[in-house]
Amino acid sequence: MHELTLTSEVCKVVAEASKGQRVTAVHLEIGKLSGVYAEAIRFCFELVSAEFPELAGAALHITEPEGRARCRRCEQSFTLHSALEACPCGSFELDWISGRGLIIQAMEVTSCAESAAVRA
Ligand SMILES: [Zn+2]
DSSP states (O other), X not given: OHHHHHHHHHHHHHHHHTTTOOEEEEEEEEXXXXXXXXXXXXXXXXXXXXXXXXXXXXXXXXXXXXXXXXETTTOOEEEESSXXXXXXXXXXXXEXXXXXXXXXXXXXXXXXXXXXXXXX
């Protein structure tokens, strides 16, 4: 199960970054075109976070940004509704801006807030 592997990866990274501090919340960005199901991540997080003492009882916040890309030919940026979409000008040479990845945006620990940007 893809989501379970991803969630384990996220929990491992967050637990390491917390350096033993208690994590109260984890903020994840899951792009709408990443192919990752946010609901499945939420479900897996309940199971996986219980295995890490640093993450016990931590809340999970998920944002799901739209897929956006910039065209290399006409330099227009636009919203993508599918990973196979082309630019309105017909070009497939696109640079993705958002919506394709799973990113750990931030984590909150008991003593202070720390941010981490990690691509998984
Ligand atoms: Zn274009």
